[in-house]
Each structure stands twice: as C-alpha cells, then as structure tokens.
Amino acid sequence: MASIDPARRAAAALLSGVLQERLTLAEQAGELAALAPPDRARAQRIALATLRNLTRADAMLKPHLRKAPPPDLHVLLRLGTVEICALGEAPHGVTDALVTLARSGGQKTEGFAGLINAVLRKIASDTDRWARLDPPALPGWLRGRLMSAYGKVAVMRMEAAHLAGAPTDLSVKAEAETWAAKLGAELLPTGSLRLAQAGQITELPGYATGDWWVQDAAAALPARVLNAQPGEHVLDLCAAPGGKTLQLLAAGARVTALDVSAPRLDRLEENLARCGMRAETVVADALDWTPAAPFDAILLDAPCSATGTIRRHPDLPFVKDASGIKELAALQAALLDRAPGWLKPGGRLVYATCSLLPEEGEAQIAAALSRHPGLRLVPITAPGLDPDWLTETGCLRLRPDFWPDRGGLDGFFIAVLRRDG
C-alpha cells in the first residue's frame, strides 16, 4: 500500500475539527506539533484553501454525488477538489493520495476509495467551471448585518477579499526602508511592510534578531494613531499576544501590558524577549483591576467577534455564530466604562476592534460618549491614511475590500477619545 501523506492527513483532520466539532484552527494547533515544518505549512495551506473555497468545492461536487456524503468522505472530496482546482496540484497525485488516505481511515472511509477515484477524475476534467463560480457567501447572520451596514456591493467585494486571502505584513522596530529593501517587501503608505512571498517566516533576516514582527497593516494602525511619545506611560489593555505592545515600546513609551489570559501573556513575553524589549506585564481581569497611578494614554484593543479577520481565518464563519456578539458588546462597553477613569486629565484612549460589525465599533463609541460627558472624540490623523477610510466623525473604519490592488487589509474599527483636561 502507498504511504500516507502526513500533510494531507493533518489537513483532513483540521477540516473535520472545524466542520464537525466547530473548533477553530488555532484551537487545533497542537494537532500539527508532530509534523515537520514543511508538512505543517502544507497542511495549513491546504486546510485554509479548502475553507476559503468550501462552497465552490461543493458546487463542483454536486453533479457527481447522488446524495450527501458522510462527513469524513465529504472532507476528503472537498479537499481533493480544492487541491486540483484552486491549488493546481496534479490530479492523479491528489487522487492517489486521497484514495490511500481513505483506505487507511477505517470504517468511515475505507469503502469509498473507488468513489473518490471516480469523482475526482470527473472534477479534474471539469476545471473550467471552477473559474466561473462566485466567491463563497458569508453565513446569513453576518451577511445580513454587513448588508445593512455597508450595502450589497461592498459585501460582495468583502467576500471576494475573503476568497483572495491575506498577504503577510510586518511591523518594524525602526528603519522601515532599510528592512523593506533587505526583505524585498513593499513599504506601505501607513508604514507597514508587505512581503511579496511569505515562505518560512522564522528563516527571514531580522526574525531571530527581533527587528520586526508579523502584524497586519490594519492591526498596526491603533498604535500608530495613539502616537505614543518617548517617556509616556501607556497602558496596553487587552495586550496579548503583544503586537501593539511592541509598537508602543518601539515608539519609546513605557508600557504596562495587561491581559486576563496568562498563556497569552506568556506569548507576549516571548515576543518581547525575541525583540529585546521590556514592558511591565499584568495578568488581570480589566473589570476588577485598578492601576496605582493614571496613564498618559491607553490602548484598548477589545475582545471582539474578529469578523474583520476572516480572510486570514476562514474557519471563523464555520465555528462562530451571532450568539456571542451580545456578550462581547457588553464586555466592550464595560471596558469602555472603566478605562477612561485611569487616564490623566487630557489623556487619550484609543479604542479598537478587529470587527466589521458597527455594534462593536461605531455604535459602541457613540454609546460610550453619551455615558461619559467628560470624553471627547478626536478626529484621527496619521500618515498614509486614505481619506475614504474615515467616518463622518473622524474614526477609522477599515474593511478587507479596501486597497484591493495592494492585497487588502483586515477589517478594523478605531476611535481616539480624549479625557477633558
């Protein structure tokens, strides 16, 4: 019997975890630990592509299936279809590997080797149809909310951006132009670097020496608009794993980085160590904690639905639904009620969420301003911002379909508030 391809087996397991058990890919990261780095990267690439293209794969498969296949067989068929149609893998190699995988899969799949062989041969002879299929639609609960907020055309553009995936962006400690040249990266107008091809990140110059860290161009903007000055004391509230803490430190601020999750703060400490920077770290629930002294500025990167990161995390639409949004919005409001009291008079608070939902962004800030008469909204200015990204009140509303020619950016909402002096 041919040997089993560990990357494809791992990709199939990840897909089953997402589609059958509603586990995120991040929650299943341990499944990949035993693989060699190239197999790990390939397993992730196959799983991500399959999730991004799932409904397109189903449309390709539909004419060739008389009834809905059992879940484990369905995963193998979807995976094979995406490898052939989207990733351009040689059909016979994909088919042989999946037949071998099915035969090794026990009762759930061993009887279907012939069917996999027959169906994937038909898919391979029909790849012209693939290019004509629409990008997958977002799940109804999210699509409806985004349609109300942005309209149908914008939602269709976002869906196309989700299908396209995301480039790898870096934030640099200093000397952005020098690092752009060294890495062959594009220096974006907002100051982030965009890699032409990511490859093995840890092998790139500057990784081991901590001269840069991976951070989407949109995720880099909250700390940029906070504009920390050397010597200022900044609270990074909800800080882990620390991309924004690193930016604040690189700007010369003294940073207190707080997060409720000790394991996530461990990752923040690792990132600080790699980049040779130091912050005061605090494991605490921000709803219980009180600082010893007020801060010059606070960055509140609040927990949210993460609906702005679907192009990077195509598993989210399959594992999340609307049920958690109310609770998240209540937590965001509670954090917005506490944090302003920890600012010095005249101090500034940057509120950010990587969400596309107005209830976690625009509406949250409007409500906070009505509850706190001592807070003012400050219109955002920062180098490289496209004026179209600003809302009427001067907040930033970023969407995945912005910068389409450059490769897009994550969805984010960012507001700057100032406490009256």
Ligand SMILES: C[S@@+](CC[C@H](N)C(=O)[O-])C[C@H]1O[C@@H](n2cnc3c(N)ncnc32)[C@H](O)[C@@H]1O
């Ligand atoms: C969006 S993530 C932060 C990302 C981080 N700012 C960065 O740039 O790497 C939100 C964080 O909020 C933390 N969190 C959630 N509830 C919290 C609470 N009540 N108090 C403090 N941190 C909380 C989570 O553990 C999570 O790390």
